[in-house]
Structures are given as C-alpha cells and as structure tokens.
Amino acid sequence: MERLVWLNGAFVPEAEAALPIRDLGLIYGEAVFDTARTFGGRLFMGAEHVDRLYRSLEAVRLPEPMPKAELLALTEELIARNxxxxxxxxxxxxxQRITAGLRPLDGEALEREGPTVLIECTPLPLRARARFFREGIPAALARRPRTPPEAVPPHAKTTNYLNMMLAQRELDETRPGAWAILPDMTGNLAEGAGCNVFFVRDGTVMTPADTVALPGVTRAVVIDLCRELKVPLRIGAVMPDEARAADEGFLTSTSLCLCPLRSFDDTAFPVPGPVTARLMAAFSKRVGFDFVAQYLAFDTGGAAHSGL
Structure with missing residues (x-):
C-alpha cells in the first residue's frame, strides 16, 4: 500500500505531494517541525510533541495553523490510514512540518493564504541503526559549536540543521563513523547532531541543561525515570573532560529512545553500562514495548549510519 501524507487540508499519496517553489520554508528556511514515533503502530507522547511544535512556532514568531487538538487528531488519522x-x-x-507559507509577489495574488502544513510517516531506520544496540555508538567532540541561544533559541526545533550537519561532516573527516557532540560557546557540551547526550560517573547521570540544547521529549522521560528510580541526576554544565572521565554514556532521541555510547573521543565505555541498562529497561517498561529487541531483530551485521 502506498503511504499517504496530509498536506494543506487533504490526505494525498506521498509520491504526489508537492510544495510550491515559492514556499518560504524552502526559500528562507522559515519552518519548524517535530517528530514523534510509534511503538507497535501506536503514537507515543503525541500531545507532548505537538506542544513542543507550538512552542517552536511561538519562538520563531510563526502563527498557529490550527488548534493543537486538531493537528493531533489529523496525525492519529494519518497513522491509521497508513x-x-x-x-x-x-x-x-x-x-509535522509547518512553514511560513508562500512568498508574496508584487502585484500577484497568493494561490493560497496561510502557513503550509505537512504531516508525514517515515519508516524508522531500524536496519541502519540496529548495530548500535549491539556495539554502541561512537561519539566525539565536534569542533563547531552549537548555534548560541542568543542567535536562535535552542527550544525552537527548526528545519535548519545546517549547524549540526556541518559539525557532523567536519567530524567525519577526522573520525569517520563517530557521532558529533557539539559544544556550546563556552566549550561545555550542548547536544548531539539530532540527539541529547548523557554521561554517568560514579553512579550520577549528567546531562547538559536545556538552555543550550533542545529539550528532547525522550530526554524528559529519561530525567523522569532517573527521579523515579532514585538515580542521582545532575542537569547543568558538562565539560568535555568530565565526559572523557565518565564510566558510561548514552544518547536519547525519538527514534533511538536510549542507545549506549561505545566511546567518547578516546574513552571507551561498556555497552551498555549498568546505569544505562537499568534506564533502558525502565524506558521499555514505561512505553510498554521492547525497543531494543525491535532494533536487534533487524541487525544484519551491515554498516551502521550516523544520526543525520
């Protein structure tokens, strides 16, 4: 069956979906997005992702296209149709992707008023990332810093990932296969290229504050699990040397959930470490789904892909 998307008021086949060349999301990158995932075909924390999407709209001064509940209902319907x-x-x-809409042309009426809204379903990269749950993810400090909060607020999830993509491409030149962990402007750790980062030292979980990183929905679940399990937690500045001296580490993202780090720079970690393993098990229990087994079921022993 062909996948459908929802685009500007209609469910259409993915192959037939098209945006005008004058869409401001394409021309100037005036767009935000948010991505949830399903477990066993069921949307997880959809409302929380829509809430974050609308906070992104507010942060970049774009109008809300519809009530949150309507967008969430359309998202659920698209999942059902697919x-x-x-x-x-x-x-x-x-x-869900929302752009500023079409660029006005002098003396011409717009073919459509208002923002562009797209909802899409994409298969998770289970095959491409399966090995990470067996071998762990290698990570390294990027040279290029995260865009500072004074320039673009980190809680705005915009479609402009050039900062992270450049950091990853530069790292690929010196450490092929490693995932980039970007520093903030002071040199402390900020976040990965599309993921949040955690390290564990002497039983304490450390993660950068969301003043320098996107406040990930999965990150918030892990923080809640740490508190529920009474795992010591430190949210704040994490220096690269602290990460290199850690006992274990892991990344969080919508697709990965929690995935252990194999290394950071030249420091090797157990895969998974004991605290990471405990949190992975607790996360599976929270969502009612064994996400690790799902990934490993697609492990063919091939090359794994990075976060971007």
Missing part, C-alpha cells in the same frame, strides 16, 4: 503500509515489525517516525 497502517497497511507499515511492514511487519516496523514503526514510524511521525513528523
């Missing part, structure tokens, strides 16, 4: 397109054992990335 159910037969989901292959056995797989799940979706579920993304």
């Amino acid at each position: 159910a037969r397109a989901l292959r056995p054992g797989e799940d979706w990335w579920v993304t």
Whole structure:
C-alpha cells in the first residue's frame, strides 16, 4: 500500500505531494517541525510533541495553523490510514512540518493564504541503526559549536540543521563513523547532531541543561525515570573532560529512545553500562514495548549510519 501524507487540508499519496517553489520554508528556511514515533503502530507522547511544535512556532514568531487538538487528531488519522503500509515489525517516525507559507509577489495574488502544513510517516531506520544496540555508538567532540541561544533559541526545533550537519561532516573527516557532540560557546557540551547526550560517573547521570540544547521529549522521560528510580541526576554544565572521565554514556532521541555510547573521543565505555541498562529497561517498561529487541531483530551485521 502506498503511504499517504496530509498536506494543506487533504490526505494525498506521498509520491504526489508537492510544495510550491515559492514556499518560504524552502526559500528562507522559515519552518519548524517535530517528530514523534510509534511503538507497535501506536503514537507515543503525541500531545507532548505537538506542544513542543507550538512552542517552536511561538519562538520563531510563526502563527498557529490550527488548534493543537486538531493537528493531533489529523496525525492519529494519518497513522491509521497508513497502517497497511507499515511492514511487519516496523514503526514510524511521525513528523509535522509547518512553514511560513508562500512568498508574496508584487502585484500577484497568493494561490493560497496561510502557513503550509505537512504531516508525514517515515519508516524508522531500524536496519541502519540496529548495530548500535549491539556495539554502541561512537561519539566525539565536534569542533563547531552549537548555534548560541542568543542567535536562535535552542527550544525552537527548526528545519535548519545546517549547524549540526556541518559539525557532523567536519567530524567525519577526522573520525569517520563517530557521532558529533557539539559544544556550546563556552566549550561545555550542548547536544548531539539530532540527539541529547548523557554521561554517568560514579553512579550520577549528567546531562547538559536545556538552555543550550533542545529539550528532547525522550530526554524528559529519561530525567523522569532517573527521579523515579532514585538515580542521582545532575542537569547543568558538562565539560568535555568530565565526559572523557565518565564510566558510561548514552544518547536519547525519538527514534533511538536510549542507545549506549561505545566511546567518547578516546574513552571507551561498556555497552551498555549498568546505569544505562537499568534506564533502558525502565524506558521499555514505561512505553510498554521492547525497543531494543525491535532494533536487534533487524541487525544484519551491515554498516551502521550516523544520526543525520
């Protein structure tokens, strides 16, 4: 069955969906997005992702296209309509994208008023990332810093990922296969290229504050689990040397959930470390789904792909 998307008021086949060349999201990058995932075909924390999407709209001064509840209902309907397109054992990335709409031309009426709204379902990269749950993810400090909060607020999830992509490409030149962890402007750790980062030292979980990093929805779940399990937690500045001296580490993201780090720079970690393993198990219990087993079911021993 062909996948459908929802675009500006209609469900259409993905292959037929098209944006005008004068869309401001394409021309100037005036767009925000958010991505949730499904577990066993069921949307996880959809309302929380929509809330964050609307905070992104507010941060970049774009208007709300519709009430949150309506966007969430359309998202759930799209998942239901695409159910037969989901292959056995797989799940979706579920993304909402909102742009500033069409660029006005002098003396011409717009063909459509208001923002562009797209909702899409994309198969999770289970095959491409399966090995990470067996071998762990290698990570390293990027040279290029995260865009400072004074320039672009980190809580705005915009479609402009050039900062992170450049950091990853530069790192690829010296450490092929390693995931980039970007520093902030002071040299402390900020976040990964599309993920949040955690380290564990002497039983204490450390993660950068969301003043320098996107406040990930999965990150928030892990922080809640640390408190529930009474795992010592420190949210704040994490220096690169602290990360290199850590006992274990892991990344969080919508698709990965929690995935252990194999290394940071030249420091090797157990895969997974004991605290990481405990949090992974607690996360699976929280969502009612064994996400690690899902990934490992697609482990073919091939090359793994980075976060971007």
